[in-house]
Amino acid sequence: MASNQEEVKLFGMRGSPFVTRVDIALKLKGIEYEYVEEKLGNFSETLIKYNPVYKKVPVLVHNGKPISESLVILEYIDETWKQNPILPSDPYKRALARFWSNFIDDKYLGAVRKASSSLDEKEREESFKEIEVAFQFLENELKEKYFGGEEIGIVDITGVFIAFWFPVIQEATGLKLFTSDKFPKLYKWSEDFNNHPIVKEQLPQRETLLAFFKARFESLVASK
């Protein structure tokens, strides 16, 4: 499908798991693209023009046409470039893949957001429980090497936050919610996923991310 006329641009921010989702999908498909780095709090006029509704990254621009929202972008990529599919072909399996991708975005990330923004101790404890319940659902759902089977699929890609970001946040904050004792299959999955040759290349520097979250956590504790 790729031709010389094709222009693919990704507007993103290094360190964003939502942007990394798109990087991974494009690389899995073998698509050449130009990456444009945006700055938080100082987005370019071009970015705002392309995503006037949410004014955020990632935005994929394909031959001048912008697409926002990472899960919408992943489906677009899969429908536009057919090689190395990230969604199954069977409608029922596709529905399950969408269900679990949405689950990670809504239920799991919702609980993580609650945990990181709540100032109320009891509410934070509740959100930790919600995170563990979400991990348990995913642990039960994981039947093969990846959620996508033997190859990486949309649920794995959506879960990049779980595989890479969450363990870093745990280390920065001293939390122990996601461990190999509690969720052995999911933990093994996170290691396999992070070490997948294409994924590995797209992940940010672990040490840089760890330093960022440590500083953020310390300033939170200090401001209490």
Added chain:
Amino acid sequence: MASNQEEVKLFGMRGSPFVTRVDIALKLKGIEYEYVEEKLGNFSETLIKYNPVYKKVPVLVHNGKPISESLVILEYIDETWKQNPILPSDPYKRALARFWSNFIDDKYLGAVRKASSSLDEKEREESFKEIEVAFQFLENELKEKYFGGEEIGIVDITGVFIAFWFPVIQEATGLKLFTSDKFPKLYKWSEDFNNHPIVKEQLPQRETLLAFFKARFESLVASK
């Protein structure tokens, strides 16, 4: 595709816009199905078994296989029964349709939930503004008779709450956020949509719904 062996069941609740989305899509496709009414606060064991994650309606069960979450169900229906498509065939148009369906679910309904649950006057005023901003985005996006073009598509179906439920809630509460003066195209769309022969048959009784929201609003005001 429909054969005598095919079994399609919808677990729902009359009065739920999320269930009505699925009703409309199945009827547009001409699919015969059995409707099973669930009771809020007393869901059947079968429903819980089919949707252990969210424990809510709608759940579509096709030949014994359950699918939850209304937008996931709509995509499943469109992929399983090809007649009268509710998503466009072009990948970019499909991406836009998904973007706007998600927008209605997240941004618009998020603001409506905030408005109906907030006890803080200032927060309520903010949510009213967010609702109006969302209406304006949809007003700008509407280019033809329906969001789907000349025929009803997934964005229209997702928007059933806007077309039917919201005007009833306005009448019950005295709000005037969605009017033909402010949003002429969207208002006209809501009338066309509600009067579409297939949609019309799936909508709940307006008077019953109005009485429900009036009672709810009065009890809210009384409890202040």
